[in-house]
Amino acid sequence: MFEVLVYLFENYIEANIRPDQGTLTRELSAAGFDSDDIERAFDWFSALENMTHETEANTTIGPDGFRIYAEEECGKIHSDARSFLLFLEQAGVMGPALRELVIDRAMALPDHLVTLEKIKWTVLMSLWNQNKRNDYLFIADAIFSDENPTLH
Numbered sequence: 001m002f003e004v005l006v007y008l009f010e011n012y013i014e015a016n017i018r019p020d021q022g023t024l025t026r027e028l029s030a031a032g033f034d035s036d037d038i039e040r041a042f043d044w045f046s047a048l049e050n051m052t053h054e055t056e057a058n059t060t061i062g063p064d065g066f067r068i069y070a071e072e073e074c075g076k077i078h079s080d081a082r083s084f085l086l087f088l089e090q091a092g093v094m095g096p097a098l099r100e101l102v103i104d105r106a107m108a109l110p111d112h113l114v115t116l117e118k119i120k121w122t123v124l125m126s127l128w129n130q131n132k133r134n135d136y137l138f139i140a141d142a143i144f145s146d147e148n149p150t151l152h
Helices: 002-013 021-030 035-057 071-076 079-090 096-107 116-129 133-144
Strands: none
Touching (some): 002 116, 021 035, 071 096, 079 116, 096 116
């Protein structure tokens, strides 16, 4: 399913092309993607959009708090990915509400382990969905750069 998400993002969402779901389904099937993966990807993006609207309205999470990951989250989200999320918060790229959205979307992936690469893509899609263009470019550079940023 993750490959479908990246394909959709790179070819449609980032370019702000929004064909109807039937057209997308046919094109994705023709590209060789499994119908179950396509449907799960649509559901994942739909949940991202719904949660983005809720996140924008939710300003109750204060900046002075800290995040303790549940055992299930630690088991699924790789420690490098969690460190990257902390790095983004400390750098001011994302706040607690967006962090929670990213964690939710990472936990919704069917993977047993969400790697640093997948968390970067999840952050990228989330920032794009919230129209945070400058922060989006920072993450895009982190994804496509040959060098990894130093995480503290």
